[in-house]
Amino acid sequence: MPDTKADPLATPLARAPGVSPTVAKAIESAFGYRTVRDLLEHYPRRYLTRGDLTDLAHAKAGAEVTLVGTVKGIAKKMPRRNLKILEIRVGDRGGAWVCTWFNQPWHATRLPVGTMAVFSGRLMWKAGRLTMANPVYEVLREGDDPEGFANEVIPLYPATKEISSGRLRRAVGALLEPFGQVPDFVPEELRRAHRLPARAHALRTIHRPPDLAAVSKARDRLVYDELFVLQVGLALRRRAQAGAEQGHPLQGDGDLTKRLMESLPFRPTRAQSRAMSEISTDIARPRPMHRLLQGDVGSGKTAVALWLLLAAVQSGFQGAIMAPTEVLADQHFINLRALLEPLGEGGGLFGGPRLALLTASTSAATRERLRAEVAGGEVDIVVGTHALLSEGVGFRRLGAVVVDEQHRFGVHQRVRLREKGDQPHVLIMTATPIPRTLALTLYGDLDVSTLDELPPGRSPVVTHVAADESLRERAYQRVREEVAAGHQAYVVCALKDESDKIEVRSAKAEAERLRGEVFPDLRVGLVYGDMPAKQKEATMDAFRAGDVDVLVSTTVVEVGVDVANATVMLVEDADRFGLSQLHQLRGRVGRGSAPGLCVLFADPQTGEGRARMAAIARTTDGFELANEDLRIRGEGTVFDARQSGLSDLKLARLVEDFDWVRKARTDAFALVEEDPELADPAHGRLQREVMARLGDGRAEWLARG
Ligand code: ADP
């Protein structure tokens, strides 16, 4: 039970004056909000000003208009079975019109006689009456609510079918008096330096602005607050890591790393060398490294990771690399083994490092044996899945861990992992290029190395968007040509099974169809995420060996599959994927020297969808696409918001508000530098705010140090 005496904002909504238990319940089921704080941070989506409104006397028939009116009468008609017509007559000073709905009788209960509302829609003459069919509306004043809406600016709240914007507006309004005097947790001098209004004032203004000009100042303040608290949390966490942990210095310069560099079949790119030298500096210190290695698909992260693992081994420690999926763990194992071969992998003649693979499909007997060998220190480098390695494997002396997260960010996992070993150095790899603004928020507690350069000699993937089904034949023709030339193809589907809800091509059905009708002469394979591991492995092996021509799959191929001979990829229902995901997917082709082709089947119906498809066809720059994703889809949908702290960002948009990200970060890190425990009484409110926001488990590191 939250201590509501100490924190009035923790008052349950149902107990807040002016919010009925029914409304509280509806709000909780719609948005998951439980407390006054939650609802006060439910900010308007946009505002309507009286100036935007037309009155009927000046409205033109045929035009889109927005009109305020009061419901005068309701009529329900049923001209034939299966057709219910609802007609609501609405009037304003200038006259009256009729709103009509077909088979949506519930609008009558939302719009009883006497209700005042804003209606938007196209005004038409029909059967001698001015009519608006299926208007969008916003109730301003319900029939029995005499107060109504008097302001110049009408806030519109994100609403659902269960709870309207009008009800939300009233519920928020009821909270503003008793709870609106929220504490100002930002130190006065920062507030003044940025010329920001008081928090309580900003909160009131964003919900009840006197005019639109006032909104932007208020928004700045609240945006800054969100980012500032997040950054203070990150700064504290970084502090805790730096201060409390004792790590083991590793030798970046030694026999194994030297032999690796000599035996690599290529010269490292400048970016790879830079990353290795940054890591080298980190691991030489007696403090564990926490570094993010980000680089586009194919930028050569594996060699950098292996370099770190060998630095651990040559310093008398073990290394581990964790992958998010089994397919990817297998792939890492294969790649690492190949790179280690010249070094005598297997503990052989030249004392090369011993590598082991541990996944769910490792047989029980082998697993037992490997566990014992890992614990005994006979195995030097373990490759496994996250799940497997974060449970139940005890190392003798774990010195370095590489976490291949691809695009799954897992803060919790990172923490748990660090507890395992003896404070190992941690390198997190991600193939989703993270725009700088996001890296600062999402990974603000880490140092970052970026591989911003692809190895030479890559031919870029050419991407086409096929909106028209007639291009399908042509695409299949290209697949046939590539296969005839000795290459291989992917067909990626959004779903595994046929679904009756949405019309998407499922991997299973598509594999059937391609086998039967389209490529009866080719060898078509199928993989999806949760198929039996043995079967999946067998198919992937066959594909790697060139015994499968066309691999139909769900997004399991998205990460890590490295078949240089694959040159063409078809993606079904491409508009269902995020841009970063599509970029990852197409990175699977063109990995060899032959040019890659990617055909995206998509016929997006929205402007946003078309913009996204145009972006992916236009550029192969992963950073640009990640930014675009962030801009178009918002931060919460692009990354796992719950784990990252991004769900606390209600107003802040990382791309548009980058300036505020930077300012908040500078301020927060300086403040924590001065007062690492937030012990100064002047920071008491800030400390409480950070705990209140990050206190639900995400702040375990705060206490843990
Ligand atoms: P990713 O960053 O996607 O994990 P990989 O490490 O799998 O990339 O590397 C992709 C491919 O590029 C591999 O086949 C690898 O051998 C090759 N490669 C890596 N670094 C270089 C380099 N400096 N020059 C040429 N090829 C390289």
Ligand code: MG
């Ligand atoms: Mg890789």
